[in-house]
Amino acid sequence: MEEFLRIIWHFLWPLAATIVLEGIVSLFFKIGGNERVPLRIIVLVNVATNPALNYILFILQGLRATPIDVLSPTVLLLEVLVVLIEWKLLEYALTRKGLRLLGFAFVANLVSYGAGVLLVKFVL
Numbered sequence: 001m002e003e004f005l006r007i008i009w010h011f012l013w014p015l016a017a018t019i020v021l022e023g024i025v026s027l028f029f030k031i032g033g034n035e036r037v038p039l040r041i042i043v044l045v046n047v048a049t050n051p052a053l054n055y056i057l058f059i060l061q062g063l064r065a066t067p068i069d070v071l072s073p074t075v076l077l078l079e080v081l082v083v084l085i086e087w088k089l090l091e092y093a094l095t096r097k098g099l100r101l102l103g104f105a106f107v108a109n110l111v112s113y114g115a116g117v118l119l120v121k122f123v124l
Contacts, residue, residue: 015050022108031100045089
């Protein structure tokens with residue numbers, strides 16, 4: 001049971017932190033006029049992408065004898081894929097197209113990825 005809870009925690013805290021950070025980014029990022037990405041959309045988009053990304057990283061880590069480097073090309077490629085997927089999910093959820101949504105997905109993920117890198121490099 002303890003191992004199960006550790007694994008659940010491994011997925012929940014990054015998701016919660018990502019939602020908080022991307023929610024903060026949304027306060028400063030307008031996608032049109034005074035419109036911002038609604039928090040419920042940020043939650044739904046991240047529930048779709050964040051656990052999947054962390055599961056892939058969890059599996060990759062299990063295949064390695066040494067810790068995976070958060071700045072490795074593999075991790076960076078996965079982050080780029082997440083930005084593109086989140087962009088398309090935002091377009092679908094908000095029924096609008098545009099590069100502002102790509103910009104939001106990029107900036108929001110850059111902030112959450114950057115916070116994750118700092119956490120891994122200096123705290124964990």
